[in-house]
Amino acid sequence: MMASLQVSRFYAVLALCGAAAAWAAPVHAQEARIAAVNSERILRESQPAKAAQSKLEQEFSKRDKELQDLANRVKSLAEKLDKDGPVLSESERARRQRELADQDREFQRKQREFREDLNQRRNEELGLVLERANRAIRQIAEQRKYDLIVQEAVYVSPRIDITDEVMKSLNAGGR
Incomplete structure (x- = not known):
């Protein structure tokens, strides 16, 4: 009984696969238009990405300099x-070690x-x-009638x- 149930399920699945294949056949008659975009390159080379990087550098340059100054102070201490360690009294050496440890903790926290x-x-x-x-990718997809645009791929043909094209749109201020 169990074997016949499994065989009938197998034939049912086989029939469904055949029906799906027959239904999908007309879809394959049309060729899909596919393109690819290298997002990493856009984030590295586009004008908006470079402007964002400059903005961040400007925004964080003061804090970066303060951190470098603090690091130099810790190093100097x-x-x-x-x-001076060998000639210091035990209490003075302990005080300076505490001061150094406090400064180092402060530096680590700020960093x-x-x-x-x-x-x-x-x-x-x-x-x-x-x-x-x-947004630029969607606009290009609609204009050029792409069915699929992939952003991450192991290999992309230059074709x-x-x-x-996306970078040109971005650099021109396209949205």
Whole structure:
């Protein structure tokens, strides 16, 4: 009984596959228009991406300089402690070690906050660039009647790569 049920299920599935193949056959008669876009290249080379990078550099340059100054202070304190350590009293050496540890913790905290803030702002700015790129891609797809545009692929033939066209649209202020 169980074997006959499995055989009948097999024939039912086979019949469904045959019906689906017959139904899908006319769809294959039309060739799909496909293109590809290199999103990484757009985020690296397009004018909006470069403008976003400049904006971030300007926005974070002051904090970056402050971090570098603090790092130099910590390094200077460490060098001074190493140099003066042998001649310092035990209490003075302990005080300077605490001061160095406090400064180092402060530097680590500020550096972590800086990285988190920078990453958040970078993600925001690049998200805006990607939104504009996606609008440009949709516009090109509608104009050139593409059925599918792929943004991530292992290999893309130059024949279907429209990255240059998207970048041209973005750089011209296209949305």
